[in-house]
Amino acid sequence: xxxxxxxxxxxxxxxxxxxxxxxxxxxxxxxxxxxxxxxxxxxxxxxxxxxxxxxxxxxxxxxxxxxxxxxxxxxxxxxxxxxxxxxxxxxxxxxxxxxxxxxxxxxxxxxxxxxxxxxxxxxxxxxxxxxxxxxxxxxxxxxxxxxxxxxxxxxxxxxxxxxxxxxx
Amino acid sequence: xxxxxxxxxxxxxxxxxxxxxxxxxxxxxxxxxxxxxxxxxxxxxxxxxxxxxxxxxxxxxxxxxxxxxxxxxxxxxxxxxxxxxxxxxxxxxxxxxxxxxxxxxxxxxxxxxxxxxxxxxxxxxxxxxxxxxxxxxxxxxxxxxxxxxxxxxxxxxxxxxxxxxxxx
DNA sequence: ACATATAACTTAGTTATCTAAGTATATTGT
DNA sequence: ACAATATACTTAGATAACTAAGTTATATGT
Numbered sequence: 592x593x594x595x596x597x598x599x600x601x602x603x604x605x606x607x608x609x610x611x612x613x614x615x616x617x618x619x620x621x622x623x624x625x626x627x628x629x630x631x632x633x634x635x636x637x638x639x640x641x642x643x644x645x646x647x648x649x650x651x652x653x654x655x656x657x658x659x660x661x662x663x664x665x666x667x668x669x670x671x672x673x674x675x676x677x678x679x680x681x682x683x684x685x686x687x688x689x690x691x692x693x694x695x696x697x698x699x700x701x702x703x704x705x706x707x708x709x710x711x712x713x714x715x716x717x718x719x720x721x722x723x724x725x726x727x728x729x730x731x732x733x734x735x736x737x738x739x740x741x742x743x744x745x746x747x748x749x750x751x752x753x754x755x756x757x758x759x
Numbered sequence: 760x761x762x763x764x765x766x767x768x769x770x771x772x773x774x775x776x777x778x779x780x781x782x783x784x785x786x787x788x789x790x791x792x793x794x795x796x797x798x799x800x801x802x803x804x805x806x807x808x809x810x811x812x813x814x815x816x817x818x819x820x821x822x823x824x825x826x827x828x829x830x831x832x833x834x835x836x837x838x839x840x841x842x843x844x845x846x847x848x849x850x851x852x853x854x855x856x857x858x859x860x861x862x863x864x865x866x867x868x869x870x871x872x873x874x875x876x877x878x879x880x881x882x883x884x885x886x887x888x889x890x891x892x893x894x895x896x897x898x899x900x901x902x903x904x905x906x907x908x909x910x911x912x913x914x915x916x917x918x919x920x921x922x923x924x925x926x927x
Numbered sequence: 928a929c930a931t932a933t934a935a936c937t938t939a940g941t942t943a944t945c946t947a948a949g950t951a952t953a954t955t956g957t
Numbered sequence: 958a959c960a961a962t963a964t965a966c967t968t969a970g971a972t973a974a975c976t977a978a979g980t981t982a983t984a985t986g987t
Contacts, residue, residue: 599887600895603879606886607818609830613889613898614792614882615811616905617785619832622944623912624782630919640973643783650775657935662777664787669974671937676972693935693982711771714782718774719767720915721781721908727768729904730781736901737784740889744791747888751798790974808943825965837944839967844942861952861965 613740624717631713635706636680642710644673645682645699649707652683652699659697682706781908792885799881803874804848810878812841813850813867817875820851820867827865850874 596602601611609615629639637645647662654662660670674697677683682703686696722730764770769779777783797807805813815830816822822830828838842865845851850871854864890898 599883600890600898601883601886603883606882607814607879609811609814609832610906611902612882613886613901613905614789614796615832616902616909617788617792619909620785620905620912621782621789622832623909623916624785626945627912627916627919628782638972643777646775646777655935664777664783664790665973666975667936668938668976672973691935691983695936711775714774714780715767715769715771717912718769718781721911722768723911725904725907730768732900733781733904733908734779734784736893736897736904737781737788738778739893740901741784741787741791743889743891744788744795744885748791748795751795794975806942823965833943834945835966836946836968840943859953859965863966 617737620721624721627720628713628717631716632710635709637682637706637710638676640673641677641680641682642714644670644677645703645706645710646714648683648697648699648703649711653696655694655696657694677703785905788889792889795888796881796885799884800878803877805850805874805878806844808841809845809848809850810882812838812845813871813874813878814882816851816865816867816871817879821864823862823864845871 606612625639628642632639632642643663643665644659647659651662656670656674657667659674660667663670665673674683674685678685681700684698684700686698688694688696722733725733774780793807796810800807800810811831811833812827815827819830824838824842825835827842828835831838833841842851842853846853849868852866852868854866856862856864890901893901
């Protein structure tokens, strides 16, 4: 068991080494992963950013922009811009209903639907490379730990949001 | 032990759930981490992007831009832009030598050096939040597994770079 | 019923990052 | 010595994200 420092797991200096910082490590993983994936998807004129939205829409289309934003983990303005690009590229269409005229529903075009067969395996391939030499159990552990970090950070962010709401 | 699918750990559909994708999880961790950290650093007029460079320079200044880029994990054009901002904000100075007139060495200003005392603990704090409820061993496992993923992806990227060099 | 609040999306403006191509300086092979 | 190559940095242009503030449509409290 490591010694605690002022209530912390490690002293501040420990994190001056980026290799010890989970934030840094996550950034490098994300960028490397993205870049490698994009090598494949760009041959079908799909950027890494667009790919993220397509992946969600392959699971489930006909959802609103807001729902899509949440599931992809992006803020709405990001989604607006991304969807403009996807619409222009002929990957999605947007439909309004009279039921609630604020909402916009997003649908994949047949072309985009077909792309799943080609593009989805590319992600599996990058995953395979990323986890080379790791056991299934190690991969699962990594996923679980990352999810726990995400939950921890989300909880704290929510807490801070509540505090600033009180002030406002 | 999980069944294998066409030589892969999982079938392509498995990754259509973003929560199973290490790329997605890493992105969310990175963004949440960054945002939380920036809440603190912005009160000292340091953005998350700048913070990454400062962290490295606190460890070691007087290095070249190229060395800095490598250690921070950014491409050089990114570093150029970031350093312009840091210079304008009075955090760094750049010096040329006659020894090799291509190189530019980066030095922290006294102000930036002092900031370490205030800003470095903020990172430790976010780390503490991020790893809440995890044992020291779990944290170490997470770091180790992330580093292994990084190594795997770097290896593959290097391999692809070599191949395209041959073609060129 | 109507003022106020909330929800869904958009716009504007900023920052961070990348790739590809260009410039200046140094090193190397013949 | 000098052409070819490599190194260090910069510029140009694109994409991806964000926050803050706006618009329009719906829901709610009195």
